[in-house]
Amino acid sequence: xxxxxxxxxxxxxxxxxxxxxxxxxxxxxxxxxxxxxxxxxxxxxxxxxxxxxxxxxxxxxxxxxxxxxxxxxxxxxxx
Numbered sequence: 001x002x003x004x005x006x007x008x009x010x011x012x013x014x015x016x017x018x019x020x021x022x023x024x025x026x027x028x029x030x031x032x033x034x035x036x037x038x039x040x041x042x043x044x045x046x047x048x049x050x051x052x053x054x055x056x057x058x059x060x061x062x063x064x065x066x067x068x069x070x071x072x073x074x075x076x077x078x079x
Contacts, residue, residue: 008015
């Protein structure tokens with residue numbers, strides 16, 4: 001409470017009920033907006049990281065080398 005009183009006195013805003021409600025509302029709006037943006041950026045990073053890991057796994061699977069006896073056995077086991 002003293003932080004609000006000190007801030008209001010420093011800014012020269014009258015410490016009345018209307019201004020206190022407006023100040024608290026502004027702080028809550030900024031906090032909610034910041035939380036929303038941080039969560040959105042976090043999800044963007046998760047999606048980008050997942051996409052990159054999947055791409056690397058797919059590329060590594062395509063570049064994988066298999067010994068000839070495993071390749072031959074898989075062809076024979078199909079028939």
